Structure formats: structure tokens, C-alpha cells
Amino acid sequence: MNSSQLKGWNCFLTISVYTFALLGVLFIPFPFHALPFQPDLVGIPTFPIVDFLARSVLNIQIENPGISSDSTYFFLLFALLGMMALLIAALLLLSQTLNRAKYIGFIRLAIAYYLGLQLLKYGFGKVFKGQFYLPEPNILYTPFGRLDRDILYWSTIGTSYGYNLFLGLIEVIAGSLLLHNRTRLMGALAAGGILLNIMAVNFGFDISVKLFSTFLFFLSVLLIAPSAPALWQFFFRKRSTQVPADFDLSKLVQNQFWRSAIFYFAILLAIAESIYPGFQSIDDDLVARPYLHGAYVNLSTRAITYASSALSIERVFIHRRGYIIFQDRKDELQDFRLSIDSLKVKAILTDYSENQKIVHFSYSENGIISLENPFHYGDTLLLKALDWKALPVLKEQFHWTIESYK
Amino acid sequence: MNSFNILWLAVCDGAIIEIPTMNNLYILAFAFAFPLASGAQTKLIFHKSHSGGDTNFGLALADENNGLNGSNFGEPTLFGSSVRLDSLIFINGKATYFVVSEISHEGYGVWDNIKWTAGRNPIRFQADLDNLESIEEVRQKLERAFDFRNPVDEVKIVGFKPNKKVSNENSTFPFWPGNQNLRKSLTKTPFVALWLLAALSITIAFGRKQLIKFKMARPN
Numbered sequence: 001m002n003s004s005q006l007k008g009w010n011c012f013l014t015i016s017v018y019t020f021a022l023l024g025v026l027f028i029p030f031p032f033h034a035l036p037f038q039p040d041l042v043g044i045p046t047f048p049i050v051d052f053l054a055r056s057v058l059n060i061q062i063e064n065p066g067i068s069s070d071s072t073y074f075f076l077l078f079a080l081l082g083m084m085a086l087l088i089a090a091l092l093l094l095s096q097t098l099n100r101a102k103y104i105g106f107i108r109l110a111i112a113y114y115l116g117l118q119l120l121k122y123g124f125g126k127v128f129k130g131q132f133y134l135p136e137p138n139i140l141y142t143p144f145g146r147l148d149r150d151i152l153y154w155s156t157i158g159t160s161y162g163y164n165l166f167l168g169l170i171e172v173i174a175g176s177l178l179l180h181n182r183t184r185l186m187g188a189l190a191a192g193g194i195l196l197n198i199m200a201v202n203f204g205f206d207i208s209v210k211l212f213s214t215f216l217f218f219l220s221v222l223l224i225a226p227s228a229p230a231l232w233q234f235f236f237r238k239r240s241t242q243v244p245a246d247f248d249l250s251k252l253v254q255n256q257f258w259r260s261a262i263f264y265f266a267i268l269l270a271i272a273e274s275i276y277p278g279f280q281s282i283d284d285d286l287v288a289r290p291y292l293h294g295a296y297v298n299l300s301t302r303a304i305t306y307a308s309s310a311l312s313i314e315r316v317f318i319h320r321r322g323y324i325i326f327q328d329r330k331d332e333l334q335d336f337r338l339s340i341d342s343l344k345v346k347a348i349l350t351d352y353s354e355n356q357k358i359v360h361f362s363y364s365e366n367g368i369i370s371l372e373n374p375f376h377y378g379d380t381l382l383l384k385a386l387d388w389k390a391l392p393v394l395k396e397q398f399h400w401t402i403e404s405y406k
Numbered sequence: 407m408n409s410f411n412i413l414w415l416a417v418c419d420g421a422i423i424e425i426p427t428m429n430n431l432y433i434l435a436f437a438f439a440f441p442l443a444s445g446a447q448t449k450l451i452f453h454k455s456h457s458g459g460d461t462n463f464g465l466a467l468a469d470e471n472n473g474l475n476g477s478n479f480g481e482p483t484l485f486g487s488s489v490r491l492d493s494l495i496f497i498n499g500k501a502t503y504f505v506v507s508e509i510s511h512e513g514y515g516v517w518d519n520i521k522w523t524a525g526r527n528p529i530r531f532q533a534d535l536d537n538l539e540s541i542e543e544v545r546q547k548l549e550r551a552f553d554f555r556n557p558v559d560e561v562k563i564v565g566f567k568p569n570k571k572v573s574n575e576n577s578t579f580p581f582w583p584g585n586q587n588l589r590k591s592l593t594k595t596p597f598v599a600l601w602l603l604a605a606l607s608i609t610i611a612f613g614r615k616q617l618i619k620f621k622m623a624r625p626n
Contacts, residue, residue: 066467068478069478138455139457207480208448257612261607262607269600272603321456323456
């Protein structure tokens, strides 16, 4: 059925659903590189209402308010957008001045570009190995069973560059197809499949991008929906059929010059936004890690004689983003935010309650780092770097035949 | 002088180094050469990546120093500097030294691409930090032009003398109502990059139009 032929509840629901999609595109605070002001900008009208809903209406006490992926506020934002969509749809229909075909067509175009942009962003993120990055040394030395499923999945995918490249290119292709009118349906079908799998991963591995991935899948379904009867006819009835023509930018902007300018702007923005992180390195695995980054084994014989496992430190890790992690003999891990004062050769360890410990360290000629034990005054850890990159999981291995295993 | 439009040269421990801050030409190239580090993750996965426990996640979220701001929907985000600015020293009213105590082993700030060395980093052409009215203004400039690991409020500013001249250049968007974060964001590089992208798009569209005209005018 053509959108201009919709009547009654069907019409109201259709307009509401498309309005909801548009509001999601506009008001989800997404960390775009080219639009860093977007989260603050959209937060001005939405955050006070969401905050009011949480505190006054639903009486939800939230210690850390903020609209981020799968936070309570994020769910409330969706609820708010849903209510706004119903209200806007009702007002539009009451005004009786709405050109439904043009309104829905414009939203479909916006959805296609947004979904294309997201797929390009996530796709290039994988191609450049920025999304599923190389696991940190502390993760590599944590026993398998002690890891949660989300970090385990993230780390496992991060070990295979080839698979990242494959996943990324598939998403880039789907995203590119969505940007062109002629290939949009193919792109939407590909996007639907990709996003359904991502949803399954996020739900199956408890990764906290459940709501957003569901929203993106919903957008792909919206793009496919008008063509669904034709696709059904073609695939299941083996009948020749024709998919309905989609809304084109030419119906919105008559002037060809401005239409071209808008189209190029959208394409350039999508490309710039997507490949921006890749310019630091084509492969994030190869980016230089910070000072002292790595895994260290404690050689101090005194340390392992303590009865308390918290004092018997087995390994120490320096995380890429400025954390130090201590692993004891029972594989318990304790992390601190780390600042290294290279002038005074001291490390400042800050725990989650903002308590600080200052420990001094020094280097010896044989490559051993002496670090004061932060858990036991007067004790010194003797740390020797481990070759964590030589662990089996990070070895470049590929076998065509089982005989090649040696 | 607008902080976007200056190219600073600094001399660091005797070696001339270039500080490509906010020059528009660099923005045109999307400042892509900056050695930004990216890491994509949700806030929870970033927390778990450094073995943060479930019980500490709430505390980690509450403190912006824990680096969770840049991690959100699992797409690549850029993360910050490893450079800690201890103090900014003014001599005779001119910003003269940055004193830096914590740097990555490469010696570069992750975001600003400045080659730092531990200790005093002399600055010869640092006009943007001079002739300011208040320490608050100095801190604002530091925050906009650099990316230090520590909050600018922690930086000790030594020897600063306020300039009594009234500066009109406090904000590119003086009309913007209230929201400091938003205003800061709008004045940063990517916003300018957007305008340049728009200009580039119009140029391409114009070029395409001319090409079509040329083709139509050409006899077969």
C-alpha cells in the first residue's frame, strides 16, 4: 500500500513509527567525531525531561545519571521519544496539512543515510582494528573462566585481524549500498542481516549495546518494509515483481546544484567520520603502546611467602589507558589508575575511592624494575617483563592441513 | 587572535619542533596525521579491560578521570593524552614554560601531537596565552588548545599578570546560552571541519555543474 493511501489507525501508527525513527536518529547522543557537540546539543531538550521522568514520575534513584548505551536513562530516552512520536503524529494528522508521502519519504532518506553512516563507522572501525582491539596483557593472563562473556567475546574477536577485516568490509559494503538510491534495498537487506547478528551477539554475550543495536535493526526493517510484499512474491511465489520506488533527494530539493552539494556533503561527512580513527594507524594493533605498557612477573621470593594472597603478587600489568593491575597467586586482580611521574621516578596509584598510594620504582641494568609493594610497606617487587605477544593466542597461525601442526 | 588560526613553533630543549594546533589547513586534512589512539568499547568493556570489578563500576562511572567518557556504543573512540602538565610559568607577562612530568615513551601527547620532554618545555611563540585578563581565561585556552591528562584546574600557573585590556575574543559563540560544554565543543576543530566539508561539497557540486555544461557545449 502506498503511504498516501494509508488511513485511520494504520496511518497514525505508520506516521508514529517513522517519527520515532527520525527522533531516534536526531536525539540519540552518539559520539560522532565530526559532530562532538551533538550529545550536548540533544541533551539540552531531552535530558531535563528524562531526569524528571526518572526522579519524579518513576521515582528511580540513579547514582550516575547520564545518557549512555544501555543506561537506565537511555531506556527512558527511548520511552520519551516514543511518547513524543505519538504526540507529533497526532498533531500532524490533526493539522491535515501533512504530505504523508513526502514526510515518510524524507524520513526514509534520513534513516538510510544514518544507517549507512553507522555501518561505515563500525565497518571501518573493524577494518582499522579499532573496535575489537588487541587484548590487553592483563586480560591475556586472566584465566578463561574468570572473564565475563562480554570482555571474552571482545577479546576473542580482537585476536583475529582477518576476521575483523571480513566483518568490517561486509559492513562497509552494506553501508555504501545504503547511500545510493538504486542500491538502497540491497543495502537494507544486507544491513538487516548484519544487524540481526550483532543484536544476537549483544544479547547472547551480554554486551551493553543491546538497545542501540536493536534500534539500528529496527531502522533496517523500516527500510525493507515497503518492499516486503514484492520480495515475498519474488522469493516464495517465484513471480516477477517490482519493488516500489523509494524517495529520492530530487523530490525534496529541486535545484540540481544544491541537490549535488547536499549529496556530496552527506557522502564526505560519512567517509570522514568513518575513516577518521583509521588515520592514526591502519592497524591499531601496531600503534605504539605507552611507557612501561605490558606484563611483568614478580621475581621477588619474599612476596610468595606471605600467607595473605593479596600480598603475594604474581604478576603486574600496565594497561594501555593508564592503569596498573596486580594479579596475586590466586589470580585475583586489583586495578588502580596509574600516573607515572617520570621526573621523580614514582608511580601514583589511585583507587576507585580516590585514595592515592605513591610508590617509587627504579630500573636495574638487567632489565628488572623494582617497584615498592603498594600492599605492604617496605616490600619491593622485582618485575621482569614477560613476552606477552608470544602467547599462543597472539601467534599468527594458519593451517590448511592437520599435518602442518607440529 | 583566534585559537584555531595560529601555528605555533616551539623550541623544546634546543630542538625546534612544530606544534600543529588548530590550523585550518590541518583541519582541512581532518588533522588525520595526529597520532590518535583509538579503542572501541562500551563503558563496561573498557572497565573490564583493565580488570575493573563489577562492584567498582558505579564508582568508575562517577569519576571522569577513569576514562569512561569516551567509551559508549562500542564504536571506535579516541582516547586521551598521556601528558601531565604540572605548571605553566609566565615570565614578564609572557607564557614561557610548560612544565610536564608525565609523558608516554614516545614523548608525544596523544591528541595535540606535541613532542614533549619531561621537565621544562620552553615556548617562544605562545601568543595565544599572553595578554589575557584572568587565570580562568588562561585555563580555558589551555583546555581548548591542548589535551593534557590532568584537568586544567590542577595546573599551577606561576607569574601570571592579568592584562587589563578587555578582550572581545572570549568566545566564538558569545550568544550561546549558558552551556559551557556545548560552547567548548562548538569551538573545537571538528566544527570548523564541518564548514570546510560543506565548502568542499559545494565546490565539487559546482565543478560537476561546470563539467556538465562543458560536455553539453562540446560539439559531438
